[in-house]
Amino acid sequence: MEKKTRWLIKFLVLVTMLGFARFSSAADYPTKPIECLMPMGPGAVSAIGVRIITDATAKILGKPILQVSALGPGGIVAARRCAMAKPDGYTILASNSAIHGTALCTRKDIGYENSDFEFLAFWAFQDMGLTTRPGAPFKTLEEFIAYAKENRVKAGLMGVGTGGHMCFELLKLEIPGLKIDYVPAVSSPDMRMLLLGDNIDVAILMGGSGGPTDEFTQAIESGSRVIAVSSKERLKAFPNVPSYSEKGLNVVLSAWTGIVAPKGIPKEVSEKLKNALYKALEDPQVIQGVEKLGNRYLFMKSEEFTKYVKEYEDLIRRIVKEAKIPPI
Amino acid sequence: MKKGNLIFVLTLEGLGILEILASYRLGLQTFTNPGPGFFPFVSGVLFCLLVLPICISSLKELGKTTAAHKRPQGNLKKAGLITLSLVAYFLFLGLLGFLIVTFIFLFGLFCIERHQKWSFNLVFAAALVGAAYLLFHTLLGIEFPLGFLEIG
Amino acid sequence: MDAFLNLLLGFKLLLQPINVLYCFIGVTLGTLIGVLPGIGPVATLSMLIPFTMRVDPLTSMIMLAGVYYGAMYGGSTTSILVNIPGEAASVVTCLDGYQMARNGRAGPALGMSAIGSFIGGTFGVIVLMILALPLARLAIRLGPPERFAIVAMGFTLVVYLGGRSPLKGAAMAALGLVLSCLGTDMVSGKIRFVSSVPLLYEGIDVGAMVMGLFGISEVLLNMEKSSEEREVFETSVKNLLPSLQDWKRSSLPIARGSIIGFLLGLIPGGGAILASFTSYAVEKRVSKHPEQFGKGAIEGVAGPETANNAAIAGAFVPLFSLGIPPNVVMAVLMASLMLHGVAPGPQFISRNPDFFFGIVASMYMGNVMLLILNLPLIGIWVKILKIPYRILFPLILLFCVIGSYSLNNRAFDIAVMIAFGIMGYIMKKLDYPAAPLVFAFVLGNMFEYTFRQTMVMGGHDLLFFLKRPIALTALLISALLIASTLFGYFWKFRMRVADSGILGDD
Numbered sequence: 001m002e003k004k005t006r007w008l009i010k011f012l013v014l015v016t017m018l019g020f021a022r023f024s025s026a027a028d029y030p031t032k033p034i035e036c037l038m039p040m041g042p043g044a045v046s047a048i049g050v051r052i053i054t055d056a057t058a059k060i061l062g063k064p065i066l067q068v069s070a071l072g073p074g075g076i077v078a079a080r081r082c083a084m085a086k087p088d089g090y091t092i093l094a095s096n097s098a099i100h101g102t103a104l105c106t107r108k109d110i111g112y113e114n115s116d117f118e119f120l121a122f123w124a125f126q127d128m129g130l131t132t133r134p135g136a137p138f139k140t141l142e143e144f145i146a147y148a149k150e151n152r153v154k155a156g157l158m159g160v161g162t163g164g165h166m167c168f169e170l171l172k173l174e175i176p177g178l179k180i181d182y183v184p185a186v187s188s189p190d191m192r193m194l195l196l197g198d199n200i201d202v203a204i205l206m207g208g209s210g211g212p213t214d215e216f217t218q219a220i221e222s223g224s225r226v227i228a229v230s231s232k233e234r235l236k237a238f239p240n241v242p243s244y245s246e247k248g249l250n251v252v253l254s255a256w257t258g259i260v261a262p263k264g265i266p267k268e269v270s271e272k273l274k275n276a277l278y279k280a281l282e283d284p285q286v287i288q289g290v291e292k293l294g295n296r297y298l299f300m301k302s303e304e305f306t307k308y309v310k311e312y313e314d315l316i317r318r319i320v321k322e323a324k325i326p327p328i
Numbered sequence: 329m330k331k332g333n334l335i336f337v338l339t340l341e342g343l344g345i346l347e348i349l350a351s352y353r354l355g356l357q358t359f360t361n362p363g364p365g366f367f368p369f370v371s372g373v374l375f376c377l378l379v380l381p382i383c384i385s386s387l388k389e390l391g392k393t394t395a396a397h398k399r400p401q402g403n404l405k406k407a408g409l410i411t412l413s414l415v416a417y418f419l420f421l422g423l424l425g426f427l428i429v430t431f432i433f434l435f436g437l438f439c440i441e442r443h444q445k446w447s448f449n450l451v452f453a454a455a456l457v458g459a460a461y462l463l464f465h466t467l468l469g470i471e472f473p474l475g476f477l478e479i480g
Numbered sequence: 481m482d483a484f485l486n487l488l489l490g491f492k493l494l495l496q497p498i499n500v501l502y503c504f505i506g507v508t509l510g511t512l513i514g515v516l517p518g519i520g521p522v523a524t525l526s527m528l529i530p531f532t533m534r535v536d537p538l539t540s541m542i543m544l545a546g547v548y549y550g551a552m553y554g555g556s557t558t559s560i561l562v563n564i565p566g567e568a569a570s571v572v573t574c575l576d577g578y579q580m581a582r583n584g585r586a587g588p589a590l591g592m593s594a595i596g597s598f599i600g601g602t603f604g605v606i607v608l609m610i611l612a613l614p615l616a617r618l619a620i621r622l623g624p625p626e627r628f629a630i631v632a633m634g635f636t637l638v639v640y641l642g643g644r645s646p647l648k649g650a651a652m653a654a655l656g657l658v659l660s661c662l663g664t665d666m667v668s669g670k671i672r673f674v675s676s677v678p679l680l681y682e683g684i685d686v687g688a689m690v691m692g693l694f695g696i697s698e699v700l701l702n703m704e705k706s707s708e709e710r711e712v713f714e715t716s717v718k719n720l721l722p723s724l725q726d727w728k729r730s731s732l733p734i735a736r737g738s739i740i741g742f743l744l745g746l747i748p749g750g751g752a753i754l755a756s757f758t759s760y761a762v763e764k765r766v767s768k769h770p771e772q773f774g775k776g777a778i779e780g781v782a783g784p785e786t787a788n789n790a791a792i793a794g795a796f797v798p799l800f801s802l803g804i805p806p807n808v809v810m811a812v813l814m815a816s817l818m819l820h821g822v823a824p825g826p827q828f829i830s831r832n833p834d835f836f837f838g839i840v841a842s843m844y845m846g847n848v849m850l851l852i853l854n855l856p857l858i859g860i861w862v863k864i865l866k867i868p869y870r871i872l873f874p875l876i877l878l879f880c881v882i883g884s885y886s887l888n889n890r891a892f893d894i895a896v897m898i899a900f901g902i903m904g905y906i907m908k909k910l911d912y913p914a915a916p917l918v919f920a921f922v923l924g925n926m927f928e929y930t931f932r933q934t935m936v937m938g939g940h941d942l943l944f945f946l947k948r949p950i951a952l953t954a955l956l957i958s959a960l961l962i963a964s965t966l967f968g969y970f971w972k973f974r975m976r977v978a979d980s981g982i983l984g985d986d
Contacts, residue, residue, distance in 0.1 A: 041888070043522040043812040048529060048819070055530070066471050069888055072681040073664040073671070080678070106669075154937060160669045183624075183936045184667040186929055189804045189811065193748055196802065199623040199937055212823030218803045222826050292819050328669045333910050340655070347658055350673055360940040364670045367928040368661035375654035381647060407700040410877070411902060414696070417881060418894045433881075434874055441870035460878060468519060469527040470886045 029089055029269045030063040036259075037082050037093045038067050039075030045293055046257070050094040052289040053123065053259070056280035061272070065092075074103025074161065076110045083112035087264035089273050092120070095260045097163060100309050101316040106161030108327045114313055118265060121277040122258035122305040124295035127208035128167050128230040129216050129241065133195050134223030136202070141228045141247060144202070148178040156191045156203035157182040161328055163255040164204035166316060167230055169323040174249045188215070196222055206255060209291045210237025230254050235296070253315065257295070258305055274302055334386040341379050348372040409440055425475025431457045483610055490837025494845060499539050499838075506543035507846045510550020511853060515557045517566040517695065518687055518883020521548050525812045529819065537820035538835055542842040544813055549601055549792045549843065552752060553850045556593040556785055557861055560586055562876055564695035566883070568686045569752040569788045571918055572641070572760040574694055576773060576780030583776050586862050587720035592778055593785040594854040595722070596734050600786035601847040603738040604745070604793020608800075609840045612829060616801035619746050624933035625945060627747060629954030631927045634754065634919075636961040637761035641915040643774060646969060648912050653920035659684060660924025667932050679892045686753075686922060687887045688896040693914045695880050696901025699873050701908055720858055726778050733763045733783035741787030745794025748806040749926045752788035757919045759787035793843070800824050800836060 036054050040047050047067065054065040070078035075098050082093035093099075100114055130141070138144040147153065158164050165182075172178050183200050185191035192215070194200045207215035208229065216226050216238060229241050230253050244251035259277055261270070280286055281299050290297050300308060319325070351372060354365030417433045434453035439446060464470045493499070513519045525544055532540030555570040560577035573593065580589040607615070622630075635653075642649020663683030664671050674680040722730070740762060741755040763783040764773045773780050798804045803825035805811040817824055822835065829836045864872075884897040907914055934951075938944025945952050 041522070041808070042526045043808050045811060045815040045818070048526065048812075048815050051526075051530075069890070071888065072678055073669055077678045077681055152939070159666065181936055181939075183933055184929060185933075186666045189806065190748060192804050193620065193798075193802075194623065194933075196804075197620045197623045199933075211821070212825070213818040213821065218823065218825045222802070289819060292821060293815065294818070328671075332906075336906055336910055340651075344658070347673070351661070354670065354672060358940075360935050360942060362928075362932055362935070364665040364668045364672060367924075368658065368672060371654060371657035371661060371924070375651065375658055378647065378651035378654050382651065403704050406703045407905070410700060410703055411898070414877065414881070414894075414898045414901070418891055418898060421885075421891045421894070430878070430881075434878060437874035437877065438870075443868075443870055456875070456878065460882065464519075464882055464886070468513070468524060468886075470519075470523070470882070471889060472885070473891065 027268070029272055030061050032090065033064045033066050034058075034061070034089070035068050035091050036065050037078045037085075037091065038069050039072070039078035039094065039096070039099065041069055041071060042067060046096075047094075049124075049257070049290055049293045049295060052286055053277075053280055054094075056283055056286045057276045060276040060279055067094075073159075074107065075099040076103050076107060076112075079103075080111040082260065082262055083116035085262050087118075087262040087266075089261070089265050089269035092259055092261045092273070093117075094257070096257045097255045097312065100260075101312045102161050102163055102166055104313065105316045105320045106325060106328055114309055116263055117260045118263045118270065118302075119305040119309055120259045120261055120270075120274050120302055121281055122256065122298065122300035122308065123281055124257050124290055124297050125208070125231065126206040126255040126257070126295055127235065128164060128204045128206060128254055129208065129226040129238075130167075130228045131195060131203050131205045131216070131219045132225045132227060133198050133201055135198065136225070139225060139227070141242060141244075144227055145175055145178065148180060152179045152181055153202060154183050154200045155180045156185045156194050156200040158185055158188070158191065161325070163206075163253065165325075166319050167204055167251065167253050169325065170251045170253060170319050171244075171249070173319065173322055174251060192219065195219065195224060207294050208235045208237065208254075208296045209294055210235070211292065213292060214294050216241075231296075254296075256312075258300075330386065330389050334383075334390060337379060337383050337386050341376060341383055344372050344376040344379060348376065406440060410437070413437060413440075421475075422473050423475055425477060426472035427457060427461065428475060428477070430460065486833050486837045487609065487841060489834060490839075490841035493538065493834055493838040494542075494841040498535065499542055499842065500845070502535070502539050502543040503546050503842050503846050504849060506546025507550040507553075507850050508853065510547040511554040511850065513547070514551035514554025514566060516883060517558055517564055517691055517879050519886050520567055520687065521551050521809050522812060523886060523889075525809065525816075529812075529816050532816060533819065537817060537822045538838045540816060540820065541813070541835075541839055542846075544816055545796075545839060545843060546846045548809055548813070549789060549846065550850055552601075552789045552792055553594060553597045553854055555788075556597075556781070557590065560589045560593065560781070561861060561865060562695075562872070563698045564876060564880065565690050568690045568918060568922060569756045571690055571694060571915060572756050572784045573781055575641075575760070575915060576775070576777050579774065579776035580778065580781065581865065585776065586865060587858055588722040588726050588778065589781050590858045590861060591720065591855065592722045592726060592730055592782045594851060594858070596730065596737065596782045596786035597789040597854075598847050598851040599734050600738045600741055600789035601793060601850075602844065604742050604790040605840055605843040605847070607742055608793050608796055608843075609837070612797050612801045612836075615746060615797050616826075619748075619798050620802070621950070622747060623948075624930045624937060625948040625951035626954070627749060628927065628930035628934055629951040629958070630747065630750075631923050631930060632958045633954055633961070634758060634923055635927070636958045636965070637758060637765065638916050638919050639965060640761040640764040640770075641757065641919055642913040643911065645911070645913075649916045652907075652912055652914065653916040656917040656920030656922075657924045657927075659689075659917075660921045661928075666925065666929050679890070683925075684896060684921075685887050685893050686918070688884045688893040689900045689921065690918055691880050691884055692897035692900030692902075693904035693907070693918065695876070696897060697904030697908050697914075699876055700901065700905040702869065702873065720862065722778070730778055730782035733759070733779040734786045736762060736766075737783040737786030738790045741790030742794040744787070745791030746797050746806070748798065748804070749930075750791070751795065751807045752791045753922050755787040755791035756784035757915075757922075759783040796839075800828055800839075802826060803828065 038047055058065040070081050079099040085091040138147045155168055185194055191203050195203045205215040205219055226241050229235055229243050230251055231243055232245050232252050234243050287297050351365035351368035355363035356366045356369055357363035413436050417429055420429045431453055434456050435449055438449035513524050555566045556573040558564045558566050559570045559573040560581050563574050563578040565571045565574050577589045638653045639646050639649055662673050664681055671681055737759045740759050744750040744755040760780055763779045764770050795806050795810050798806050799810050805814045881894055884893045887893045904914055
């Protein structure tokens, strides 16, 4: 073969290989779909909320964001996958307070730390409301506390090491002498059935955004009472429900959700991703969708989010230590 | 067949015993306040007890000399090949992506039976992969793995 | 009657073109995903939700509900034709439906399945319409002790799912219990036995298990035979519809299946799987010729198929009258309602009678559409049996592989399916029944957590059951059933002292 032809062939092979290697610079990000790891199945209500956000973000970035389920208790499987993923901006995680707080502090050998993540954007709180069964002999927080000191109260629990568990434990730390037995519930609908059927006396429900679809509203309509809420101030949607704080109890603990990514993403890529997320989270349609699903929308950008996570982790560690919760 | 039965049953019994031990380690606590290991422990014990008579009678059968009561074994090779193809499909799906792996898989399966020319198999496999892609991905929205070549 | 007037109003709302169209799309799509193994309503529904945001809540709900109950029509198709259940609820249909197909009666099997589904679905909708609120009050009274007792009763029926050897059936059921423990303990959060395999933290997926145990194993078994030895299913065109004899035999099973199915669908944690298995076991128990089950008894198809459709209607009761979804699919439906700002809850029906009756009306119409859709399809399905196996089996494997992948959008479930395929193959060759394994696997978790819930409620005292009359009654019935079954076997055992009789005929 002629020398020139051989060089031409080598050149073409090189170009084809480069084409396959798909070099992409930060300026072109994203060049392919982004994976969003989900700690819940595709049918979960929370998954739908995430989808609203990722669809909006995907529109801004110009490439689809695919939801990949990585199921596991407390979200630890999804979190570990994210922590170990390549920090190239093509893997994000629909994270929550369990992953960075309750599961992190109550389980051993989960394979990640909060320092393995870059916290991109925080999007909602899910407040915890102490809800009584219809016909319970206590109608206010004070009455409940008095009742629980005398009688054993059956409280519904979604599992050891969950936000609700922490809330109850924190309450027990603040008010010694409360006699609470935990009745396990396997899902949120199960919890609500237990409450309605008078099988448990109290439960912690998540909600607070108001509207007919809120768990608090539905419980109230069934005859239950929400006697306290875990946000710092009273909720706008439920002005008659006191917060623990205003009663002098240092119980400020809400579940939350946010989007995170593995640490180490190149700055340009990370900025693009963050800006797209910020824009999506400021879109009124997204806000409406998120709130309709029962979340209390609150938007925090990366720096604030990172600071909040540190506070939250410290709080949970304190509760676990003081309440002597054994590791799972 | 008798030997097969014996191996199977002994394996089951062995796994059952392992399971009982593992559940014991999880923590049994009491009947009215069961720990995470209680239910697995009881299930495991129940399982081992139920399999035991089958074990014993299999051992007894082995000792006996029976009349020729053998079911024809048939072509185990093909079944084995199919199993291997399935395993290969699973192993390579993430690496090569849905379209390539499924194409090779179907082509291989058609060739195992060897009734048509391999060129026909090639085309038919390609057509099927295309149809499957349209049905499952385009219509039903299932996201398939893309593989390192990111085709899909 | 109030309900009747409201129903007319519902029909008026329903008969707008867009609602009819969405209903049709929903049930057709539902039939499709029902036929395809592995692909289930959950993933499809969550994918459809963005589309439904463009239309009003009633229309969207009509379509989504249609997908759900439509899927229950199609699920039996592959069970009957190729002995491969598309999902766990279709497993029992394999037991007799496939045998009917082998006897050249695939048409009647498919036909009775469709008709049973129609009757079950329609019955369920009628009860939903009239008795939603009182039934909801009943559902609330079923707390952990009651649900534990109901599951216990279910376990007494497990033996009726087995084949000739009750001991092997019971052993497989126990294995199902053991397998159900793999994963995370719901109560303590501890990971049981699989801490080094994160992919199993949520347990074994029942869809992958079922597709492997019944589907892959069937293909492997068939591949052993050479192409001449494989059976050719004879089905003449005349025999496409059920005979008069079939109707006579199926009428009571359908009636029982409707009631059993609806009630089990109401219970949170119940659902179509429990309904179909229970119906099969009940039919076998009350049948005058139980030995025919497993060989092509049409009662074994009619009852379960009716039950699983009635269960879906039953599942709507807690959703609409309490705002509590009894299973994952209903939770997705509820999420779509929430996105539209409609909130199912205790006042839902009284506040939105037009919405409720609009849906009810659409379910009547949907069931009719499905019957009209599915009956002619029987002719087409039956032709599929004529495809030479060398072309059919790659298609089957393709659908199984894609189906198992689609369960959780990951390849691992394919491996689970293959593993259970090999196990199922061995089990089939050694004559160990797989249905009891699946049933016990499905019930295992619920059995455990309802018991632990009850214990905490009752202060860890078994005497607590004395305070719950419904639960106590159910438990006593279960104990009696077990006792009578065991007594029956011991009696037979004594009759056959000479042989190794307890293993059945060999």
